[in-house]
Amino acid sequence: MTKLTLGTHPFLLGFEQLERLVERTAKSGNEGYPPYNIEQTSERSYRITLAVAGFADxxxxxxxxxxxxxxxxxxxxxxxxxxxxxRGIAARQFQRSFVLADGVDVGEAILENGLLHVDLTRHVPESIVQTIEIKRSGK
Structure with a gap:
């Protein structure tokens, strides 16, 4: 039996990029530092909070x-x-990456009490119905 991947499924046209995105995210190599939370703050907004004690803005x-x-x-x-x-508190550098979906915008970032809050908003595209004209072939 042939395994169908997301990019080759016959009903999912143009989603090849999504499969590459999932692979890239799995390989991103984010270690556990700094710890973070992701919370949904409303139906269309999120907040990522990183524990960055000791870091100035x-x-x-x-x-x-x-x-x-x-x-x-x-x-x-x-x-x-x-x-x-x-010396148990090291001056440690980090890089943390989060993949954003289309339509997700980064809002403000706030540093308070050793926590960095980054707000995100997801915009829902308008539903568009398009009628395609069927032409006769010139036989």
Whole structure:
């Protein structure tokens, strides 16, 4: 029996990109740092919250690249002249990516109490009915 993939199913025309997107997301290599939550705040809006304690707003960057929301953090190592007897809080950098569906827009980002909140809104396209004229062949 032949296995049908999403991109080759006869009723799903033009969805080849979706299969590549799923593969890319699986290979994205996001490790567990920083921890995050994704919550649905209304029928058409979401909020991603990342735990970024120790990061200032200038240590963080948020970009949208090729339908992906990319959040990066890089702390400055300010250990100059300081002597640590134990250093359990590392100046660690990270990159966390989230794939965005068509019609999802990134809204505002808020940093409060060590949590970075990024709001997203999904726009529902209008339903369009199109009538296609059938022409006779010129035989």
């Amino acid at each position: 200038e240590d963080l960057s948020i970009t949208v690249e090729d339908s992906s929301l990319v959040i990066r953090g890089r702390q400055k190592d300010d250990a100059d002249g300081r002597v640590f007897l134990h």
